[in-house]
Amino acid sequence: MMILLKKLFPVLLLTALIGMAGCKKNNYNFDDLPPTVKSFFSIGNTELKMDEPIQFKNESENAETYSWDFGDETKSTESNPIKTYNKAGTYTVKLKVVGAGGTGNYSRDLTIIDPNASTGNERELYFIEYGSKLIRRLSLVPGSAAETIVNMTGREAHGMAYDSINKKIYYCDFQTANAGKILRMDVDGTNIIELLSGLSAPYGIAINLAEGKMYIADGPNVSRANLDGSNYEKAFINIPGGLLRAIGFNRKTGILYFYEVDKEIMYSAKSDGSGVGKIIEGAYGYGLYIDEINQKIYYDDRRQTGIMRANLDGSGKVKISPTFTGNRGGSGITVDHSTGKVYWAETNNGFIKRANLDGTEVETVLSGVNGPRGMFIK
Numbered sequence: 001m002m003i004l005l006k007k008l009f010p011v012l013l014l015t016a017l018i019g020m021a022g023c024k025k026n027n028y029n030f031d032d033l034p035p036t037v038k039s040f041f042s043i044g045n046t047e048l049k050m051d052e053p054i055q056f057k058n059e060s061e062n063a064e065t066y067s068w069d070f071g072d073e074t075k076s077t078e079s080n081p082i083k084t085y086n087k088a089g090t091y092t093v094k095l096k097v098v099g100a101g102g103t104g105n106y107s108r109d110l111t112i113i114d115p116n117a118s119t120g121n122e123r124e125l126y127f128i129e130y131g132s133k134l135i136r137r138l139s140l141v142p143g144s145a146a147e148t149i150v151n152m153t154g155r156e157a158h159g160m161a162y163d164s165i166n167k168k169i170y171y172c173d174f175q176t177a178n179a180g181k182i183l184r185m186d187v188d189g190t191n192i193i194e195l196l197s198g199l200s201a202p203y204g205i206a207i208n209l210a211e212g213k214m215y216i217a218d219g220p221n222v223s224r225a226n227l228d229g230s231n232y233e234k235a236f237i238n239i240p241g242g243l244l245r246a247i248g249f250n251r252k253t254g255i256l257y258f259y260e261v262d263k264e265i266m267y268s269a270k271s272d273g274s275g276v277g278k279i280i281e282g283a284y285g286y287g288l289y290i291d292e293i294n295q296k297i298y299y300d301d302r303r304q305t306g307i308m309r310a311n312l313d314g315s316g317k318v319k320i321s322p323t324f325t326g327n328r329g330g331s332g333i334t335v336d337h338s339t340g341k342v343y344w345a346e347t348n349n350g351f352i353k354r355a356n357l358d359g360t361e362v363e364t365v366l367s368g369v370n371g372p373r374g375m376f377i378k
Contacts, residue, residue, distance in 0.1 A: 039104030088142030113143025131370030150189025320359025
């Protein structure tokens with residue numbers, strides 16, 4: 001009898017295990033799960049000023065640990081930290097919280113102002129907000145808000161140039177193929193005048209005040225005309241099969257620079273159209289700025305996914321911006337020589353950013369901009 005039980009026991013155990021494996025639990029009690037973790041914070045201050053403490057109020061739910069990133073390379077693990085910024089600007093504050101129910105993340109941009117900043121005749125950044133069909137401007141006093149100058153619906157553009165002597169904006173309307181236009185207006189967006197029409201695809205414009213000329217990146221051509229639109233020369237310079245997307249002029253040297261995206265070549269030429277030559281090859285982009293004071297070229301290179309800087313002969317190329325996400329980068333670039341800052345538009349990401357001329361100390365000037373591009377500083 002004992003021998004029989006020993007023989008049957010393994011069979012009975014295996015049968016029981018198979019039966020248990022075949023069982024399926026039809027009901028699951030979700031009440032057994034820990035509560036969901038949510039991350040959120042508010043600000044106790046009504047005004048955000050540099051050198052003044054800011055009280056962060058943690059309103060997260062079901063969290064056990066907290067990780068703050070204040071956007072200036074400082075951090076905290078306190079629940080309700082107090083933070084002081086010693087420099088004006090826009091900072092992205094991030095709060096990550098962790099609890100039994102998971103992880104929560106929340107972030108928001110804070111603009112810190114300098115209450116002692118001059119409010120006199122300050123420099124201003126003008127830019128095109130293509131997605132909203134607007135020309136806007138932003139005082140470069142830290143903490144300033146952008147304001148709309150004029151709505152350009154139906155006359156959307158990629159590039160602008162500024163006549164600092166006559167206080168005029170030159171503007172490219174490239175929306176309709178072979179019906180492009182060059183417009184001119186006052187700096188407040190009034191007195192809009194059509195100077196040229198019937199252009200192929202005018203993407204960029206540069207001004208030569210000494211000779212009273214404008215140069216236009218238009219399809220395969222650099223076109224030229226007087227500043228009032230007269231004496232128009234459609235194929236002043238022709239790049240067969242080319243697609244010109246950006247153009248700049250060096251007032252000190254009288255050299256013209258233009259950027260072709262099909263064969264990915266940047267050219268230079270004399271102001272009379274002679275001496276056309278390649279200076280940078282293998283660079284694909286839509287933005288170009290000539291820094292005639294420091295003798296540098298700043299340009300958008302989507303092969304490198306960032307803003308590049310080079311000498312005026314194309315040598316010494318170096319990337320000076322962080323890598324962009326996506327391939328639509330610096331469709332607008334300009335320099336503020338009074339502060340030694342280069343500004344650029346990250347078109348796909350909706351940012352306008354700036355950095356020192358060597359690319360250090362990158363910071364966000366504006367976020368949530370609807371397709372920023374062509375820009376200048378007045």
